[in-house]
Amino acid sequence: MKALKRLFRFLLPPRNWRFTVVILSGIFTGILFFVVYVSNAVSYLSDEPETCINCHVMYPYYASWDKGSHGRDATCADCHVPQDNFIRQYYVKATDGLAHATYFTFRWEPQVIQIKSRGKSVVQENCIRCHLDMVDMVQLVEVTGEIAEKDEGKLCWDCHRETPHGSVRSLSAAPHALVERLPSVMPAWLENLFFGESPSKTRTLPQNEN
Amino acid sequence: ERRSEAQLYFQMVEPIPEWEPDNEVWGVNFPRQYESYKKTLDTTFQSKYYGSVMIDYLERYPEMVVMWAGYAFSRDYNQGRGHYYSVKDVHNTLRTGVPQPATCWTCKSTDVPRLMNEMGPSEFYAHTWAEMGPEIQNPIGCQDCHDPNTMNLRITRPALAEAFERQGIDINDATRQEMRSLVCAQCHVEYYFGEDNYLIFPWDEGFSADEMEYYKDRVGHTDWVHALSRAPMLKAQHPDYELYKTGIHAQRDVSCADCHMPYKREGGIKFTDHHLRSPLDNIENSCMVCHRQSEATLQANVYDQQNRVSELRRIAERNLARVHIEAKHAWDAGANEEEMEDILQLIRHSQWRWDWVAAANAMGFHSSSEALRVLATSIQKAQEASIKLTSVFNRYGVEYPIEMPDLSTKEKAQEYIGLDMEKIREEKEEFLEKTLPQWLGSI
């Protein structure tokens, strides 16, 4: 108990700073909630592909998946989220969700998004999970993301290069794909207050360019 | 909230008049494209062989001076830089110290479509470079590639349309993806001046080095007679489109714009990056859309191929400089036309083939295996000429091998071919100080 108190006191800012710190903490917490809310980071907890396109930067990947052979049988989460145990599943969802949300909100996303090494391992596991019977005998089952990273084996999509997102990929690849449009997260009055009468409200589908 | 970004606006704030040469006027409507276009002003990037920095080719490859003896290229030749500099560089180059036709302006300015519309192409070409000088104010820009009403891509240079027409192809049938290369093919192509300096693309027999060589032999075209070897020479100019056409990227329908003007996204707006430049300055957006490798790997792939091409081009250059000088010695020893005829033909073809690769940008990356094949035949032909020359030397008792002059720097090479560089530079300075201000102040 004593130790805890000492820790608390240690963390407590000097008296004359307290007001500022409380206000700042409030602002930061507010921003955090705003980021989580606006960016729909919570949506990461769902398995529905539609939740991924809360972010328009995911449109090209949604579109290529939707039109591909996996659009029928496998959801984004079937490939991109571990399916072996519950804890890992939500750990990955939470960390990925927060990371992507932060990138998105701060506009850090690159023009060409590339899957990270942890993501590769997860996807590879999932390919094998579904296609185990197919690849059992050719020893491809042993290839994990880490092995492939070290150039010690081929990932499934090193050969199946068009599966599932196609081989030409960037944020610009299909920016105005006919994907489902989600309602705005802001109430109309607030949106009008900030942005004036926005034409976007009246549309349910983004328009094609030409 | 970034959701509204997903909307696309294509609103003309201010309609653009037909033949408007001023990029700023276009820029009011399309600020993103205009802002990125203005970045072609930047001259900082340098890759192993290219980039937007100034590169003095004659300094880097001094043998070229000898190879172009008697031709304006031996005075001055730089690696091209951003579109923004197109007019300025034509003013500055020492090559415009000799009289040039207005045809030289064709690929340099948005004022050209305007002038051609006013006077017709033949009339335009028939003027001299200096006569048209005061009219040329704006560098390459929107007007060169776009229709101001629809913003669709549009061909504004008749030479391209005519070249296709002669092959029975109507350029208006081109698809959108083809147009993404064809707008570049208005300028980044091999050309020559026909009668009355009419601009012609020599594609009637085909696009390859061999076919264009055959075409030029057939029509009997010669750009100049070499000052040392007296060979009837051909100059190749940036056959970027032609070489690219033979490569795997073209075969897979990857266009010039795909690599040099990749799409960019700002918020929900997708637009074309108009900062035209070396893709090595922008590997991430340019190559990695299609290739999942790291920037370092992709750059290494490019350099691997360029290094191979560079090795052969250096061999070709050394052979060619040597054979011109050898031919000069043969004439000096008393050789006659008949003895020299096929030797000169070999030199003509050899240098054409070397130039077809060397003048094309990208050091062969646009199609490395074709570039290497063509360079190999260049090497072979120059050496074949050397072999034949030794018989001539034998006949006239000339000692072989011929001693070679020191060609290790541009200055030494220019001195060897007898160029008075000081005088040439003085004349240019006078032009820049006296004439040019009048031209620029003229409109």
Added chain:
Amino acid sequence: ERRSEAQLYFQMVEPIPEWEPDNEVWGVNFPRQYESYKKTLDTTFQSKYYGSVMIDYLERYPEMVVMWAGYAFSRDYNQGRGHYYSVKDVHNTLRTGVPQPATCWTCKSTDVPRLMNEMGPSEFYAHTWAEMGPEIQNPIGCQDCHDPNTMNLRITRPALAEAFERQGIDINDATRQEMRSLVCAQCHVEYYFGEDNYLIFPWDEGFSADEMEYYKDRVGHTDWVHALSRAPMLKAQHPDYELYKTGIHAQRDVSCADCHMPYKREGGIKFTDHHLRSPLDNIENSCMVCHRQSEATLQANVYDQQNRVSELRRIAERNLARVHIEAKHAWDAGANEEEMEDILQLIRHSQWRWDWVAAANAMGFHSSSEALRVLATSIQKAQEASIKLTSVFNRYGVEYPIEMPDLSTKEKAQEYIGLDMEKIREEKEEFLEKTLPQWLGSI
């Protein structure tokens, strides 16, 4: 339900003894692989330059006869075919009409690992080809590439392991993906015979043509002295692995097996197709999983590159045949060693470089830009030699150009270099009728 098919797989019906050379014994356990392996018996497929049909190289490229004057290759040289024929073809070739060491068997049979295990590699190499003849019964097969206990890939030829060891690399550290090429690199590589006919891969300075050339010069190796030009020659043999290594597919970690042994599907299981052959016979499985283009497009891509390489190799062959004959004339006219020294060195290097590409299978497709670069330097060096030779002719008053013999067919070329083909063929027939049946019946 077809799912259970997949489970059956890795059960050994009958354990396979270590060093078992008989493919049928392995096949009992792995019928799919064995059945597909047996298809290498098929000799019907023919592509533009390759395939499993018999192709008489000397017939197709008669200049080679002159280029190999004084060496067994001028008698007989065929394009390789299926692994099933490996032993038979060594029996049949006229090259084994001259005394050969047992080293020749190294890459031809599953009996070799067995014998090397019994007697050790040095001892094996030290025998003659004929001494080992009766022991060699089985063609290339499972034992060459697999560990019979685990079925893992395994290196059975010491030369490969030793070559890596000399570079400080332990081949046991190779990854599975690397092994999918390294098992091929046991045989599809350049080699030479060292002391006591010990098999050596000349990679100590590197894999490239230039580096191996440097290595061979350094150790002073010469395969034979040319019968016409007296040049100290090098023979290159199928540097498939080395050339491939410089190509884009290797750089992207695409292995030999990925193209030559693609996965095949039967019912619910995927297995490795052991019908090793030209991928052009199987574009769908071999290329089209990675490349979505049509078969016709992919075949055209391959031919495009092969045509370029073929064009240069033909130029190189004509130059090389010419220069050997010219050198002969120089000797005949009285030239001395000193005058000829650097000429012969150029010929040595030129032919080595040509061979490095020509002996490699696939007409350069495995790395077209490297193949073209190397061929270009071959062309350059042979011509450099020709240029130097004209000086010698000049000195000795030999008229130039030298008249060339008719080399339009294999027969004419063989007659020109003075081969008594009738006798050679008779001797072979005797061997096939008398000796061979004894060998084959011996076990």
